[in-house]
Amino acid sequence: GAGVSQSPSNKVTEKGKDVELRCDPISGHTALYWYRQSLGQGLEFLIYFQGNSAPDKSGLPSDRFSAERTGGSVSTLTIQRTQQEDSAVYLCASSLRLSSSGFHYEQYFGPGTRLTVT
Amino acid sequence: KNQVEQSPQSLIILEGKNCTLQCNYTVSPFSNLRWYKQDTGRGPVSLTIMTFSENTKSNGRYTATLDADTKQSSLHITASQLSDSASYICVVTRPSGNTPLVFGKGTRLSVIA
Numbered sequence: 001g002a003g004v005s006q007s008p009s010n011k012v013t014e015k016g017k018d019v020e021l022r023c024d025p026i027s028g029h030t031a032l033y034w035y036r037q038s039l040g041q042g043l044e045f046l047i048y049f050q051g052n053s054a055p056d057k058s059g060l061p062s063d064r065f066s067a068e069r070t071g072g073s074v075s076t077l078t079i080q081r082t083q084q085e086d087s088a089v090y091l092c093a094s095s096l097r098l099s100s101s102g103f104h105y106e107q108y109f110g111p112g113t114r115l116t117v118t
Numbered sequence: 119k120n121q122v123e124q125s126p127q128s129l130i131i132l133e134g135k136n137c138t139l140q141c142n143y144t145v146s147p148f149s150n151l152r153w154y155k156q157d158t159g160r161g162p163v164s165l166t167i168m169t170f171s172e173n174t175k176s177n178g179r180y181t182a183t184l185d186a187d188t189k190q191s192s193l194h195i196t197a198s199q200l201s202d203s204a205s206y207i208c209v210v211t212r213p214s215g216n217t218p219l220v221f222g223k224g225t226r227l228s229v230i231a
Binding site: 041043044 | 152159160163218220
């Protein structure tokens with residue numbers, strides 16, 4: 001596609017329910033990133049993938065959060081037993097690749113998924 | 119602790135005027151520093167990427183500077199336009215570590231007529 005797409009654009013869920021957020025990166029981009037942006041706050045880095053593997057998952061806020069990426073393309077961020085503090089905009093970004101020296105190339109962001117937990 | 123601090127938190131300027139946004143960081147090791155523009159309700163869009171050896175980089179009316187010794191960066195906007203109204207986010211990238219990208223909270227710029 002032309003850019004990074006995310007779905008759904010908006011999600012309202014009841015406290016305690018599980019949600020799945022989807023990210024379709026730009027074709028050919030091997031690195032994929034998930035961020036969270038709470039109202040009035042800066043972006044919080046959650047996790048990144050190089051291909052299908054996530055080198056480090058320590059950025060995830062709790063064990064209720066998990067992410068996977070299959071086929072080196074689409075990624076899903078799952079939040080189990082949602083809490084009200086999970087309400088935020090979840091942004092996904094992709095970039096060409098991660099260099100061997102650890103350089104993160106320019107990232108292209110999707111429009112985000114606005115999650116509201118009631 | 120790896121942190122990125124931006125100032126001011128918010129700024130209002132008249133159309134046509136110039137402004138400078140500041141970014142101080144304590145991130146180590148350092149790979150590169152980026153400035154993003156985020157319009158309301160949209161994802162951030164990259165403005166500049168600067169490596170350790172670069173002191174200044176321009177992108178149209180945007181000019182970013184980097185002083186790696188003092189760990190400071192600035193983003194200068196010339197002849198502001200109404201469309202410049204957005205949040206400007208400073209991001210420092212690390213080559214390794216648990217948190218490869220450290221974000222500032224952004225400066226909210228409002229350009230008024």
